[in-house]
Amino acid sequence: MDLRSLYNQVITEKSRSNEHRHPVDDCTCSLEGVNPSCGDDITLQLRVKDGVIEDVGFMGAGCAISQASTALMIDILKGKTVAEAKELIDVFFGMIKGEIGEDDERLELLEDAAALKGIAHTPARVKCAVLAWHTMEEALDK
């Protein structure tokens, strides 16, 4: 395994970023996501108004992959409509499962979150990468 494809610069930097690490004012949904086996534990807070995700923040702790993935997800989903967000979440899962190839243009939709594509080759860490996205999917369905 090429370790840098997993821990590339985007991921190591994002894992330490505090930009989205805050509670959300007037949040309409707050949801906790946990990986019991490894202890990744995040709480997402969203404010959705008229079908638009106005603000997202998170709190919690976990490995670099889970923390970077959360921050990267918020980067692209903030400001999107719920329908757009769900589509992007599907693209992300497709990338992680390896169903969307490296040169597929849909990867561009994920912007910097495409930096997590190396996870597809590291089955043991998939659950770290998808935690925030599953939690978001569940929150949007509420």
Place this chain on the structure above:
Amino acid sequence: MLDVRKDFPILQVPEAGKRLIYLDTAATAQRPNRVIEAICEYYKSDNANPHRGVYELGARATERTDSARHTVAQFVGADDEEIVFTQNTTESVNLVAYTWGMANINAGDDICVYVAEHHSNMVPWQRVAKRTGARVVYMYPDENGVLTEEEMRRKISRRTKIVCCAMVSNVLGIKIDEKALIERAHSVGAKVLLDCAQSIPHFRHDFHAIGCDFAVFSGHKLYGPMGIGVLYGRKALLDAMEPFLSGGDMIGIVTEDGATWAETPRKFEAGTRNVEGEVGLEAAIKYLDSLGWENIEAHERELVNYCLAGMKKLPHIEIYGNAPERYGVISFNVEDVHPHDVASILDADGVCVRAGHHCAEPLMRRLGIGRCSRASFGIYNTKEDVDVFLNSLGKIREFMGYGS
């Protein structure tokens, strides 16, 4: 130092092109050729359902299981009838909890459990407490990770019915003072169950001499197969206990109205057993005996001390537990880096370590860390393994984008 790496076929195969540095023996050991061959040999020449066949082959299968029990009994200083084969440590604890525990523990009693226990020696007791109305009282380690006599005296009281404690913690690697523990427990009339899963691969045990009432361990941490475990119980205690699982092979006579039980230990061994596991465990014990236990102890002590000394020279590494008697495991954290990232980065250098809560969540909370990484050692590890580990460990923070 021992030179037995060659006896373990899995260690001869490179992982992702690199020498496999297996530092997760506390989770499960690798198996030597002798164990693998013994299992094959059993199926090639002796397999039948023991205690049933009248024919010669069936008798051979029965001999194999009897022989395995005898070898285990000799190995741990017990009588053959005091050895019950189970699936693993967890089943052994559950057997005691649900038979002896449910019959002897009542509302108002205490079950005294060391907080450093693996969940397997904690959760069954929590369930017994809930069903009986008893209370679980926890003993805590001091700041060095040591269970002191003072703490034993404080927590083990006349209300205590049983004390459940690991001989060696799977996180701290520190051995308890089992003599003091048993003396205190017996002085108030409590029984003692020792979880020896983490201690049995590292030094010889003599359960009669130790004086514990119950002891449990798994075959797979002792270089034997998975799916075979041992419960040792004092004969009089086992005789007085009801069966755990019931059905085939554990009965005396069955009528439409009910059944009587086979003699100890077979009344605890319902159904067709894991004979290949028993045979493999016997082979593992004979293999370890042939290496010599002084040699095993000396080898592991030297490795652990060598590794500890190297780790202490590295900055930003925190090591948990501090006691002269440390067996087989070193738990640690790298500052600012999550243990799962530590394990992934080490893995890229061919080094396998465990990361997480190690099935000891209450201890993790007590240590205030939640998670950590754990390097654990076996007879096949070498100083070369430790050097690769230390070199890889020293690069982690820089790799993750920290200054050093």
